[in-house]
Amino acid sequence: MYDYVIVGAGSAGCVLANRLTANPNTKVLLLEAGGRDWNPFIHMPAGLSRLVNHKAINWNYQTAPQSQLNNRCLYWPRGKVLGGSSSINAMCYIRGQAQDYDRWQELGNPGWGYRDVLPYFLKSEDNGRGADNYHAVGGPLSVSDLRHTNKLSHAFIKAGRQLGFPENPDFNAARQEGFGFYQVTQREGRRCSAATGFLDPVKGRDNLTVLLRAQALALLWDGQRIRGIRYHHNGRDVEVEAGEVLLSGGAINSPQLLMLSGIGPGQHLHEHAIDVHLDLPGVGANLQDHLDICILQKSSKPVTYDQPNEIAIGLNYWLTHAGVGSSNVAEAGAFIASELATDGRPDIQLHFVPAQLDDHGRNRLPGYGYTIHACYLRPHSRGEIRLQSTDPRQPPHIDPRYLDDQQDIDAMLAAARIAREVMATPAFSDFRGPELLPGNECRNDEQLLEFIRRKAETIYHPVGTCKMGSDDMAVVDHQLKVHGLEGVRVVDASIMPELVSGNTNAPTIMFAEKVADHLINNSAIHHADAA
Numbered sequence: 001m002y003d004y005v006i007v008g009a010g011s012a013g014c015v016l017a018n019r020l021t022a023n024p025n026t027k028v029l030l031l032e033a034g035g036r037d038w039n040p041f042i043h044m045p046a047g048l049s050r051l052v053n054h055k056a057i058n059w060n061y062q063t064a065p066q067s068q069l070n071n072r073c074l075y076w077p078r079g080k081v082l083g084g085s086s087s088i089n090a091m092c093y094i095r096g097q098a099q100d101y102d103r104w105q106e107l108g109n110p111g112w113g114y115r116d117v118l119p120y121f122l123k124s125e126d127n128g129r130g131a132d133n134y135h136a137v138g139g140p141l142s143v144s145d146l147r148h149t150n151k152l153s154h155a156f157i158k159a160g161r162q163l164g165f166p167e168n169p170d171f172n173a174a175r176q177e178g179f180g181f182y183q184v185t186q187r188e189g190r191r192c193s194a195a196t197g198f199l200d201p202v203k204g205r206d207n208l209t210v211l212l213r214a215q216a217l218a219l220l221w222d223g224q225r226i227r228g229i230r231y232h233h234n235g236r237d238v239e240v241e242a243g244e245v246l247l248s249g250g251a252i253n254s255p256q257l258l259m260l261s262g263i264g265p266g267q268h269l270h271e272h273a274i275d276v277h278l279d280l281p282g283v284g285a286n287l288q289d290h291l292d293i294c295i296l297q298k299s300s301k302p303v304t305y306d307q308p309n310e311i312a313i314g315l316n317y318w319l320t321h322a323g324v325g326s327s328n329v330a331e332a333g334a335f336i337a338s339e340l341a342t343d344g345r346p347d348i349q350l351h352f353v354p355a356q357l358d359d360h361g362r363n364r365l366p367g368y369g370y371t372i373h374a375c376y377l378r379p380h381s382r383g384e385i386r387l388q389s390t391d392p393r394q395p396p397h398i399d400p401r402y403l404d405d406q407q408d409i410d411a412m413l414a415a416a417r418i419a420r421e422v423m424a425t426p427a428f429s430d431f432r433g434p435e436l437l438p439g440n441e442c443r444n445d446e447q448l449l450e451f452i453r454r455k456a457e458t459i460y461h462p463v464g465t466c467k468m469g470s471d472d473m474a475v476v477d478h479q480l481k482v483h484g485l486e487g488v489r490v491v492d493a494s495i496m497p498e499l500v501s502g503n504t505n506a507p508t509i510m511f512a513e514k515v516a517d518h519l520i521n522n523s524a525i526h527h528a529d530a531a
């Protein structure tokens, strides 16, 4: 019997395990479907290109055919290893915009406004620049400046200035807009995943049991209460009792597990002959993601990361934890308000990569080049996760319905146009070769849209499939408890009612900090305005 069973040792699960076991009287079991994070490419930041479709540490999901993207099935990597997706991600540390959280509060989630959540971002953080109004030191999550940056990333920031955008040294302070280097989740040049930051320091605690290659199969019922979980480990199915089960399997797996346990849209569960314990129509609905388009320019000089001397880089890295090996590759970025952003808030994010990036880096191109990723930050299209089998080992049906909403099409066009303008600035004159993607023959919006339909991919931020709220489609309340049920919460990226305007790792870590605090202090979720 455990006080808590946590499903998934990813960005959220590792935080929960750390915080909840600080009290030696609280017994916690952490189940992780993947294995140990021993792979050295996890820890050397530039090794991320080796992880994106690694068979053993990645769920390697595929979406359903996307009707607005020429019926392509898009590749969706997700971490299946200690640290979850934080062990394979690009390490960009971004919180989003204050208005994102204020909007969640307006949607009926007291205690989730920006003033309420900022303390929990700070609680996690150990920022290499020191503490100020927006940053803190001493937390388990190390946030640093990059130790190595490419000259093309500097050219990218100069390009922003030439277009009249401000330079922004800190996207997580008062103003998000502008061009700058990302701060990264690294400690002394090594990746700081949720596992290395939160789990490693506490794994010796007697009250914490971590089971690897242990996949949760279904929640166990006791009337209207969840009493524990069934999981598969070492070739057999095991049942364990818990005071509370915390689902942190991520935006794809958490709704899948709920549905397999009889919690979800009744009609859909009937179709799979699953007993409906709780008809919750929102489970798996409200899927949102950042769709991304890459503009790729050939470089006239061999200054990019395309043809690395891997042995020299690796040796230098293991000796110094610096140099190219310490780069997260997506070194610089920008937040821009397009002409469609009537409220003036940035609605476009750029990630600059001083290498040729096509098909998640799986298509290695000859020669040298550089890439701007461009995405629309607040998409209107909504998709869903559905079961395609009652076997928990089979992937669910993933349908993000990208570009279902015309506003998303218009915004993606604006994003692609801005990225091309950046590429065309004098800042890149010394390096500019021909445009490879979309290529000079792409001259008008019709052609640009055809290019987007042919080439757009995910930038890895699926969220929203167990959304927090109080309306009919909400799955969890503002304390992240599943509506209508005792004994189970969802604590991961799936609880976002609306996608944040930025990357999703730091917000997910923040949710876990906030809920852990609530569980430890047995308090109501704190609401700053009421304090």
Ligand SMILES: Cc1cc2nc3c(=O)[nH]c(=O)nc-3n(C[C@H](O)[C@H](O)[C@H](O)COP(=O)(O)OP(=O)(O)OC[C@H]3O[C@@H](n4cnc5c(N)ncnc54)[C@H](O)[C@@H]3O)c2cc1C
Pocket (backbone or CB within 6 Å): 007, 008, 009, 010, 011, 012, 013, 031, 032, 033, 034, 052, 077, 078, 079, 080, 081, 082, 083, 084, 085, 086, 088, 089, 090, 091, 092, 093, 094, 214, 215, 216, 217, 248, 249, 250, 251, 253, 254, 257, 459, 460, 461, 462, 491, 492, 493, 494, 503, 504, 505, 506, 508
């Ligand atoms: C390639 C890539 C690049 C990214 N780049 C960035 C970036 O630069 N910056 C950023 O902020 N965000 C980035 N993200 C997104 C960010 O990492 C995720 O949003 C975040 O990690 C999600 O956290 P989570 O806790 O919801 O899920 P995850 O971290 O994915 O954790 C879920 C964990 O649960 C485990 N699990 C699932 N089902 C079960 C089960 N049934 N039983 C047991 N265990 C289970 C999984 O194996 C996994 O370890 C990136 C993501 C990817 C994939």
